[in-house]
Amino acid sequence: MTSIAKDQxxxxxxxxxTTLGQGTLIRRxxxxxxxxxxxxxxxxxxAGPVQFGPxxxxxxxxxxxxxxxxxxxxxxxxxxxxDSLGVExxxxxxxxxxxxxxxxxxxxEDTLTNGQRLHLAQLWIALPEAQRQCPPAFAHxxxxxxxAQGGWALTLLAGEAFGEVSPVEVxxxxxxLDLVCEAAAATTLPLRPGFEHAALVLRGEVQVAGERLAxxxxxxxxxxxxxxxxxAEAAAQLxxxxxxxxxxxxxxxxxxxxxxQAEMEDALADWHAxxxxxxxxxxxxxxxxxxxxxxxxHLKGG
Ligand code: MN
Numbered sequence: 001m002t003s004i005a006k007d008q009x010x011x012x013x014x015x016x017x018t019t020l021g022q023g024t025l026i027r028r029x030x031x032x033x034x035x036x037x038x039x040x041x042x043x044x045x046x047a048g049p050v051q052f053g054p055x056x057x058x059x060x061x062x063x064x065x066x067x068x069x070x071x072x073x074x075x076x077x078x079x080x081x082x083d084s085l086g087v088e089x090x091x092x093x094x095x096x097x098x099x100x101x102x103x104x105x106x107x108x109e110d111t112l113t114n115g116q117r118l119h120l121a122q123l124w125i126a127l128p129e130a131q132r133q134c135p136p137a138f139a140h141x142x143x144x145x146x147x148a149q150g151g152w153a154l155t156l157l158a159g160e161a162f163g164e165v166s167p168v169e170v171x172x173x174x175x176x177l178d179l180v181c182e183a184a185a186a187t188t189l190p191l192r193p194g195f196e197h198a199a200l201v202l203r204g205e206v207q208v209a210g211e212r213l214a215x216x217x218x219x220x221x222x223x224x225x226x227x228x229x230x231x232a233e234a235a236a237q238l239x240x241x242x243x244x245x246x247x248x249x250x251x252x253x254x255x256x257x258x259x260x261q262a263e264m265e266d267a268l269a270d271w272h273a274x275x276x277x278x279x280x281x282x283x284x285x286x287x288x289x290x291x292x293x294x295x296x297x298h299l300k301g302g
Contacts, residue, residue, distance in 0.1 A: 010211050012211065013218040024058055041243060043122075052116055055115070058111045062107065074119075076093055082110075085138055085279075096141040099136075100136060108281050126250050151187070179230060181235060187230060193223065200217075223245060
């Protein structure tokens with residue numbers, strides 16, 4: 001049983017900002033020193049919105065992953081995913097790309113054209129012990145369950161809500177819900193009290209559990225809630241995440257999720273060796289990424 005606090009007031013966590021490639025603004029909401037995971041969601045980047053110049057785009061060269069699923073939710077623009085399984089997949093707004101790294105995969109991500117807009121939420125999901133060494137896989141989900149409620153358009157990204165189940169295959173009890181309104185909207189969502197939840201505004205302003213939120217702040221809602229009020233005065237978009245709290249969050253370093261540093265070191269050696277584990281990505285718009293050094297680091301769990 002999860003212990004449920006009687007009075008858990010929401011905690012505001014400021015995302016760290018960083019840039020990617022040609023100055024694309026990234027707000028990294030997870031992991032943060034105050035909140036490493038929300039259920040098995042262990043990484044959350046909010047990229048853009050950005051309008052690229054006529055000769056500019058985003059190009060992330062081939063890089064490896066282990067122990068996680070990458071989950072890309074596109075709001076504006078077009079992205080091309082290429083991976084070492086030979087998959088080449090365009091991602092468009094309203095669609096999800098889900099890549100299950102398991103024991104190892106590599107991939108690249110490029111904007112489809114220069115001069116386009118880009119607005120993206122990219123998340124990672126830590127794989128549980130039974131799946132973290134599984135063979136790599138990729139799935140594209142162009143259609144997800146939707147519902148309308150109190151002026152909000154809801155899209156079920158992961159898990160279960162409004163009597164529907166998301167087709168996105170995850171291996172831990174999770175919720176991912178996108179809420180969009182084009183004018184004033186208000187509703188109360190049912191939540192599972194055994195889940196912890198967090199909310200991030202993707203555009204506009206939203207009042208979540210009475211807290212006014214704008215992009216760049218993750219609202220940690222804790223566990224023990226059975227409802228959540230979400231209210232906006234004007235056009236807005238909100239990402240709501242939930243999941244069963246992890247007993248022990250895994251280590252996260254560079255593009256790897258693993259329980260021990262020794263596994264990170266093995267994966268790093270295999271990436272340097274350029275062998276079969278991470279394969280080859282063909283057609284990427286940028287060179288293979290060089291890993292940072294693990295030398296002298298002692299990764300700590302939470
Ligand atoms: Mn990646």
